Amino acid sequence: MTVSDISQRQKFFAQGNVYLPHIAVIEKIIEETPGVRTFHFNLKDQKLQKDFSFQSGQFAQYSVFGIGEAPFCISSSPTRRGHLEFAAQKVGKVTNALHRLGVGAEIGFRGPYGNSFPLDSLKGKNLVFVSGGIGLAPLRSLIWNVIDNRNKYKKIDIVYGARSPADLCFKYDLDAWDKDKTVNMVTTVDRGDDTWKGKVGLVPKVLEEVAPSAEEAVAIVCGPPIMIRFTFPALEKLGFKPEQMLTTLEKRMKCGIGKCGRCNIGNIYVCRDGPVFSYAQIKDFVSSEY
Amino acid sequence: MAKKISKKDIAQLLKAWSQQFAVLAPSRKRGVAEMAEWDGKDVSFLDWYRNTVVPPKASFLPPMEEMFRFQKDKGKYSIEPPSKNGQKQLIFGIRPCDARAMAILDMTFEDAYQDPYYLSKRKNTLLVGLGCANPYESCFCTSLGISPSESADVDLMLTDIGDHFFIEEITAKGKELTAKTSGLKDANKDDEAEARKAKETAYNKVTRKLDTEGIKDKLLASFDDEEFWQKAAAKCVSCGICTLLCPTCYCFDINDELVKDEGARFRSWDSCGFSLYTRMPMENPREEKWRRVRQKVCHKYEFYPMTFDIIACTGCGRCIRLCPVNWDITKVLESVPAEAKAGK
Numbered sequence: 001m002t003v004s005d006i007s008q009r010q011k012f013f014a015q016g017n018v019y020l021p022h023i024a025v026i027e028k029i030i031e032e033t034p035g036v037r038t039f040h041f042n043l044k045d046q047k048l049q050k051d052f053s054f055q056s057g058q059f060a061q062y063s064v065f066g067i068g069e070a071p072f073c074i075s076s077s078p079t080r081r082g083h084l085e086f087a088a089q090k091v092g093k094v095t096n097a098l099h100r101l102g103v104g105a106e107i108g109f110r111g112p113y114g115n116s117f118p119l120d121s122l123k124g125k126n127l128v129f130v131s132g133g134i135g136l137a138p139l140r141s142l143i144w145n146v147i148d149n150r151n152k153y154k155k156i157d158i159v160y161g162a163r164s165p166a167d168l169c170f171k172y173d174l175d176a177w178d179k180d181k182t183v184n185m186v187t188t189v190d191r192g193d194d195t196w197k198g199k200v201g202l203v204p205k206v207l208e209e210v211a212p213s214a215e216e217a218v219a220i221v222c223g224p225p226i227m228i229r230f231t232f233p234a235l236e237k238l239g240f241k242p243e244q245m246l247t248t249l250e251k252r253m254k255c256g257i258g259k260c261g262r263c264n265i266g267n268i269y270v271c272r273d274g275p276v277f278s279y280a281q282i283k284d285f286v287s288s289e290y
Numbered sequence: 291m292a293k294k295i296s297k298k299d300i301a302q303l304l305k306a307w308s309q310q311f312a313v314l315a316p317s318r319k320r321g322v323a324e325m326a327e328w329d330g331k332d333v334s335f336l337d338w339y340r341n342t343v344v345p346p347k348a349s350f351l352p353p354m355e356e357m358f359r360f361q362k363d364k365g366k367y368s369i370e371p372p373s374k375n376g377q378k379q380l381i382f383g384i385r386p387c388d389a390r391a392m393a394i395l396d397m398t399f400e401d402a403y404q405d406p407y408y409l410s411k412r413k414n415t416l417l418v419g420l421g422c423a424n425p426y427e428s429c430f431c432t433s434l435g436i437s438p439s440e441s442a443d444v445d446l447m448l449t450d451i452g453d454h455f456f457i458e459e460i461t462a463k464g465k466e467l468t469a470k471t472s473g474l475k476d477a478n479k480d481d482e483a484e485a486r487k488a489k490e491t492a493y494n495k496v497t498r499k500l501d502t503e504g505i506k507d508k509l510l511a512s513f514d515d516e517e518f519w520q521k522a523a524a525k526c527v528s529c530g531i532c533t534l535l536c537p538t539c540y541c542f543d544i545n546d547e548l549v550k551d552e553g554a555r556f557r558s559w560d561s562c563g564f565s566l567y568t569r570m571p572m573e574n575p576r577e578e579k580w581r582r583v584r585q586k587v588c589h590k591y592e593f594y595p596m597t598f599d600i601i602a603c604t605g606c607g608r609c610i611r612l613c614p615v616n617w618d619i620t621k622v623l624e625s626v627p628a629e630a631k632a633g634k
Contacts, residue, residue: 066548
């Protein structure tokens, strides 16, 4: 992160203090799966909402006052700025509290933090998106970003999977991408049900079947750690080099700005140096710390 | 020009400084040696003080600190920023190892995003160092390039030269302070020679040595040597004391509290020694103790040097002295295999 990046972001600090949240208002809630919700929100300060800028891949700290803060990526695309979005799975203290909120509720928001997907180096490339479960949240920001600038990129493959049809997130996106003739959308589930007519199989395996070419390509991977661990070798088999694979990592975080220590792996802080990394950057510790 | 002050005038000196600063000095009033607000008379610490149990980071990154308050009114929230505390502080008696620790902490809190809580206190504080004439057996500062009686990380540095303290002006801020302080005498050549002798004696009293040459690369090569780390962590009870009382450890947690409609967000010390520290709902990258011990050691001797080009340890020896099971970081570091295991 360069000094100019930081000074760019400084203007979004509440009262000059990086730790103070802004108030945001929930505008809409979408039930993605029984445990996952997407929250559409706007910053209460309208001028700030208008001036606010971020890039695909960046995250923010969201808080339910009195309960605490948790980090989530901004899951909407900077190319679609009617509102901002994030998605949260109901798993812990803060996410349970978020799931109890309704439209109109106020939450805390500070960010954006972290780096972003390197759009410049993706230009003119074939893009292969590989994702599982709620891991699609950060990628959908990039996917919509890319689709909204479609002529800058070549082929787009998306392989997305979930445990079961009921666990598929962002079904409205999956439908839209499925209908988009410039996108090869492959959806799979680990276990089908009576109504499921799509593919059945784990994401890394289905990826090998789809077999996208590594030529002039970049793979962008995000999903549960177990999926990520098996997807990198699958991509390597297809000829992808570590530099051609990008992912965005998730760790427990408190400060979001490289101070509190807990997202540290090796000499990197996921919040400060990531969350977007190439496999080349992280492959040495992927086996032991992720 | 260096100054000096008669030992019997120290109380007078602190009294004068108390007019302009909140003066912190070594204290045992709360049962444990720490830097605490000086009571205006007691300078007995000059006799008993070797080093504080609680490191001086507590004055800049308190064990618990309010970040801001918030009010709730019919579902709407308003945030009340922290009040600007412009109180000027002076810490009297900081040891060179701990002063270096502050310089090491500055790197993190100034890096990329500025931490307003830490840095505002740091900016408002003068450090007056006191040479360490009686190091503990567990001290190994000289192995980290620190001398127990010399420091470039303080504003003023005091060295015991018999019935006087020899005073060196290290920074412009320190010089400014001595210029405004009455009762100081100019030191002469003999005082300087005395001070040099005292420093040399103190340096030689630190007998524990750690060979830090190439330690970063050795740790890098041994990162996946689970057998080594299992052994290194075997007796650790994960109490966290070696991190909480480490002068260069800075990890913190952030939590909210809300009572009726009044709430606050706090930060508090945390430790990579606790498994909850990294626990996420689905998994925990450092559930096992050996991974946490590895994190602690490698963060200080491998990762921090990779990022900031300095080992995040000052050899203050607290983690050795205060450990309930005699875990010893120097023993662990001495036994890191020189070569990565074959087959890695």
